[in-house]
Amino acid sequence: MSGVVTGDAVVLGLQPARLPSRALAVLIDLVVVWTVYLLVTLGLAVATASLDEAAMTAVSIASFLLVLVGAPIAVETLSHGRSLGKLACGLRVVRDDGGPIRFRHALVRGAMGVVEILLTFGVIACIASLVSERGRRIGDVFAGTLVVRERIPAARALVVPPPPPWLVGRFAGLDLSAVPESLWLEIRQYLTRARELDPFVGRRLAERLADELVARTGTPPPPGVPADAFLAGVVAERQARDSRRAFAPSPEGLAAAPPASVVAPVVVPPVVPVAPAAGAVAEESGPRATGFAPPA
Numbered sequence: 009m010s011g012v013v014t015g016d017a018v019v020l021g022l023q024p025a026r027l028p029s030r031a032l033a034v035l036i037d038l039v040v041v042w043t044v045y046l047l048v049t050l051g052l053a054v055a056t057a058s059l060d061e062a063a064m065t066a067v068s069i070a071s072f073l074l075v076l077v078g079a080p081i082a083v084e085t086l087s088h089g090r091s092l093g094k095l096a097c098g099l100r101v102v103r104d105d106g107g108p109i110r111f112r113h114a115l116v117r118g119a120m121g122v123v124e125i126l127l128t129f130g131v132i133a134c135i136a137s138l139v140s141e142r143g144r145r146i147g148d149v150f151a152g153t154l155v156v157r158e159r160i161p162a163a164r165a166l167v168v169p170p171p172p173p174w175l176v177g178r179f180a181g182l183d184l185s186a187v188p189e190s191l192w193l194e195i196r197q198y199l200t201r202a203r204e205l206d207p208f209v210g211r212r213l214a215e216r217l218a219d220e221l222v223a224r225t226g227t228p229p230p231p232g233v234p235a236d237a238f239l240a241g242v243v244a245e246r247q248a249r250d251s252r253r254a255f256a257p258s259p260e261g262l263a264a265a266p267p268a269s270v271v272a273p274v275v276v277p278p279v280v281p282v283a284p285a286a287g288a289v290a291e292e293s294g295p296r297a298t299g300f301a302p303p304a
Contacts (some may be wrong), residue, residue: 024142025099027134034125034133036078036093045075056235076126081118086109091207096157101148106156113151120147168199168247171240178230179245187224192246195221195239204234214239 014208048071088108089101101109101117123223124133124145134144142154176180195217202210221242222228229238 020159022145023157025097025157026143026180027137029097029099029120029157030137031130032098032133033091034097034130036096037091038125040092041076041079044079045071048075053138059142069290077118077122080121081114083113084109084114084117094155099155100158101153101155104152104154109151109153113153116151117153120145120150168196168243169202169240171244172237175237175241176244181240182225182227182243182245184225184241184246184249187221191217191220191224192243195243199236199243201241211235 028123030292033281036240049068050293052071053064059067060168062268084101088096090099094100103109104115124147126132133147136145137143138151140149144154148154197216198213202214206215218229218235218238221239225242230237235239
């Protein structure tokens, strides 16, 4: 396994670059740097034509150090490990643990590159890269860096494996509000790479992550549940909660929605009394007949 592995035995998704891609990136950088160096040299030769030989030698040495040595160091430092050649080839210089490089890493790489690449025309760098398992040259070894590929062909998607069926729904009442995102990231990385780890190392890592998760939630796992199954069950519960939260209707939408059906009020027209027609028999006054006989 040639991927980048952290101190906790978590495999990062970084693939070391090999000699062909690195050689092409260095060639592009050398063409650009030497072009700039020749232009600067011609400009300084015209500007310092009136100086003596010692002054011209000092200017030549200063231009060599600034352009051929200082410029690559500054570019790698400011771009966090991506020169023009590496940017064109999809490469980046990172630390051994996968983090971005700093000035000291670029300085050591640039200083060793003068001997490996410029003075020996890249012969030492090619031999060291061929011998190294991860394609590192001597400057990478001394600086603690590694050149990795940023543009990797799409492969199978790394998904978190589901928990055992008997653990589904067991952590519905678990309080996950105090668990930070960094711990979730570590747990997901472990679950997606668990089969690639050594069994003993994987078990130790799962136990450590489970202890941190218990410390954040305050609830121990059920008796007899392995650490990796506990982590998978909790991650599945968090994903289920996120799905319910994402697809649940928002309170704003409910408040803005109109009622399902609105019944228009029925207006009853007033009753107008009608006078009896001529010749009609008036009703007897008194209580109206209801059809029910009063009790005896």
